[in-house]
Amino acid sequence: MIMEKINKYNKEFLKIALIPIFQKDKKFYIGKIPAKYFLNMFTVEPAEYDIEKEILFAQKFKDDNTYYTHLIKSLEKRLEDKPFERKEEKTRVKQIEKFLNNEEYALFPNTIIVSCDLINEEFGIPDGTKFDDLKNFDIDFGENMTLSFLDTSEHITYLYIPYQAKSILIIDGQHRLKGLQQARTEVKDSYDLLVSFIIGYNRGIIAKLFYTINYTQKSVNKSLLYHLSGEFSRELDEITFLHETVKILNEIDSSPFKKRIKMLGSIPRNITPEEKEQMTISQAFLIDYLIMSISKSAINSIYQPIFLYYYKDCNAPH
Numbered sequence: 001m002i003m004e005k006i007n008k009y010n011k012e013f014l015k016i017a018l019i020p021i022f023q024k025d026k027k028f029y030i031g032k033i034p035a036k037y038f039l040n041m042f043t044v045e046p047a048e049y050d051i052e053k054e055i056l057f058a059q060k061f062k063d064d065n066t067y068y069t070h071l072i073k074s075l076e077k078r079l080e081d082k083p084f085e086r087k088e089e090k091t092r093v094k095q096i097e098k099f100l101n102n103e104e105y106a107l108f109p110n111t112i113i114v115s116c117d118l119i120n121e122e123f124g125i126p127d128g129t130k131f132d133d134l135k136n137f138d139i140d141f142g143e144n145m146t147l148s149f150l151d152t153s154e155h156i157t158y159l160y161i162p163y164q165a166k167s168i169l170i171i172d173g174q175h176r177l178k179g180l181q182q183a184r185t186e187v188k189d190s191y192d193l194l195v196s197f198i199i200g201y202n203r204g205i206i207a208k209l210f211y212t213i214n215y216t217q218k219s220v221n222k223s224l225l226y227h228l229s230g231e232f233s234r235e236l237d238e239i240t241f242l243h244e245t246v247k248i249l250n251e252i253d254s255s256p257f258k259k260r261i262k263m264l265g266s267i268p269r270n271i272t273p274e275e276k277e278q279m280t281i282s283q284a285f286l287i288d289y290l291i292m293s294i295s296k297s298a299i300n301s302i303y304q305p306i307f308l309y310y311y312k313d314c315n316a317p318h
Contacts, residue, residue, distance in 0.1 A: 002032055005163060009141040012163035017156055018197065028198050035191035039181050043166040044174045058251040071244045089175065096179025100187050111196040112173035115206050116161060118199060119149040128153050131160050150199060159197065171198060171210050222284035223265030238294055241311055242287045
């Protein structure tokens with residue numbers, strides 16, 4: 001038995017047998033799910049940057065320095081709830097749909113990489129607890145509950161995933177899935193998906209995995225990568241420092257760059273033509289241009305690190 005749909009606690013679950021994979025003493029799992037089930041369960045969370053919302057937030061602080069200090073000190077707290085996927089590219093989705101519908105050997109041999117939040121962690125379930133024993137815990141299995149359960153009580157590991165929307169979060173593979181969603185029914189019904197489950201890790205680690213995979217293996221907008229790196233970093237490294245600097249330049253009234261920077265590398269759709277004309281510079285361009293000004297490695301080059309003192313001061317214990 002690799003997968004079956006079951007009814008337990010007045011709720012439908014997919015029970016999936018997982019294979020543990022160990023890499024550098026860290027563990028993830030691989031399983032197989034028919035597409036006709038999987039396509040009803042996944043969600044993506046595209047990274048967002050709402051300039052108007054950020055400007056209003058920045059105006060709550062008495063000055064620029066206070067705002068910057070808040071941003072730096074709140075790095076850790078901001079990690080958990082931030083979305084991190086890239087936005088859907090409709091042209092690419094259409095290409096994948098055409099590939100699936102028309103090609104005889106339309107295979108997806110590489111895995112869809114996903115995560116899901118666990119009942120085990122949310123409710124502090126002891127290791128070795130069986131799925132059937134969850135009745136002994138105060139867990140609400142209502143329709144809004146999307147948490148999965150990892151059962152390691154036997155020699156085979158099983159993952160029980162609520163069979164409902166938004167129970168699986170995509171880390172990598174959203175365009176393949178969107179294309180598969182739009183493919184013909186007979187195509188979807190004939191597809192099994194090889195799925196890698198990255199579970200038991202916090203959102204910051206998962207987001208870092210996403211942008212590392214996409215930076216090293218695919219062409220992804222560099223501004224988006226810098227944005228994710230800055231937003232999810234637990235340390236004030238050079239990219240995070242400059243990301244927060246660029247963010248402030250885009251938001252405060254006294255900045256000549258206010259509302260002129262494409263933080264995610266693209267122009268938002270829901271802005272006026274006048275606002276679009278003002279967005280003439282990307283976050284990636286500014287960071288690439290400014291990074292030598294704070295980099296110790298630039299000391300012996302023609303680009304002197306004139307702001308290295310300020311960068312060191314931000315990292316110094318206060």
